[in-house]
Amino acid sequence: MASRYIIKKLEGKVKQAIYGYNLIGNGDSVMVGLSGGKDSYALLDLLVTSRRSLPIKFKLHACHVQASDMTYRADIEFMEQYCAANDVELHIREINVDYNPNDRKPACFICSWKRRKMLFTTARENGCNKLALGHHLDDAIETLLLNMINHSSISSIPPKLSMFKGELFLIRPLTTCLDREMVKYSQLKGFPTEKEQCQYDKDTHRSTVRELIRQMELINRDARENIYRSMQNIFDEYIVTKPKKKNQ
Numbered sequence: 072m073a074s075r076y077i078i079k080k081l082e083g084k085v086k087q088a089i090y091g092y093n094l095i096g097n098g099d100s101v102m103v104g105l106s107g108g109k110d111s112y113a114l115l116d117l118l119v120t121s122r123r124s125l126p127i128k129f130k131l132h133a134c135h136v137q138a139s140d141m142t143y144r145a146d147i148e149f150m151e152q153y154c155a156a157n158d159v160e161l162h163i164r165e166i167n168v169d170y171n172p173n174d175r176k177p178a179c180f181i182c183s184w185k186r187r188k189m190l191f192t193t194a195r196e197n198g199c200n201k202l203a204l205g206h207h208l209d210d211a212i213e214t215l216l217l218n219m220i221n222h223s224s225i226s227s228i229p230p231k232l233s234m235f236k237g238e239l240f241l242i243r244p245l246t247t248c249l250d251r252e253m254v255k256y257s258q259l260k261g262f263p264t265e266k267e268q269c270q271y272d273k274d275t276h277r278s279t280v281r282e283l284i285r286q287m288e289l290i291n292r293d294a295r296e297n298i299y300r301s302m303q304n305i306f307d308e309y310i311v312t313k314p315k316k317k318n319q
């Protein structure tokens with residue numbers, strides 16, 4: 072009963088995001104970035120379910136990008152079986168991160184930049200007009216806080232973003248889903264976790280922000296959702312604007 076509830080709840084959240092943010096329409100070709108982790112498997116599975124249940128006709132592709140010089144390895148066999156059984160066209164691509172420890176940029180930054188580029192290229196080569204990523208609510212609020220702390224900006228990862236003058240849209244159908252819900256969903260559906268972790272898999276800033284959010288929940292147990300919703304409630308008159316310069 073509890074498992075049925077969480078599955079239905081997430082199906083409802085994804086459906087709401089699809090309609091509420093106009094993420095997917097008739098005739099769309101959607102490519103899912105499939106890392107082999109719990110979030111992107113859950114995303115792909117929830118989109119497979121949406122395609123069956125919603126009156127929207129769309130094609131599904133999945134693309135897994137493997138960094139040949141990193142140790143992260145996903146279960147490719149499972150991916151192939153899942154995609155074949157669910158009418159999803161799978162594309163496996165390879166990149167070289169070519170990380171030099173003397174570089175100023177961390178390995179994760181270079182890897183994710185090259186991976187993103189490969190996802191864009193593969194989506195466009197296959198006529199996809201949407202690229203779906205498995206970011207969820209926790210990712211959105213962690214990014215918001217990190218951008219405030221590090222870049223003095225109020226910005227996050229939006230549910231829909233136009234790229235290449237509207238030729239491709241980046242979409243995030245899990246935008247209102249919580250990380251703990253994704254963990255549960257993936258366990259219930261029996262999705263694999265990655266076979267081998269990446270050797271650089273330690274974003275200490277993100278884990279510190281995660282801990283900070285847990286502390287915030289001690290003040291208000293709805294802190295997580297409230298921080299997310301605060302991006303939808305910006306009161307122009309009650310924020311600090313930039314002061315005018317002398318000659319303005």
Ligand SMILES: Nc1ncnc2c1ncn2[C@@H]1O[C@H](COP(=O)(O)OP(=O)(O)OP(=O)(O)O)[C@@H](O)[C@H]1O
Nearest residue numbers: 104105106108109110111134135136203204205206
């Ligand atoms: N190697 C990859 N190949 C294809 N898509 C990827 C890959 N890595 C990440 N992505 C996409 O980018 C999203 C965000 O990546 P991130 O590394 O933050 O993943 P995550 O939060 O650990 O999610 P997941 O559980 O899906 O790995 C993923 O959900 C997925 O859609």
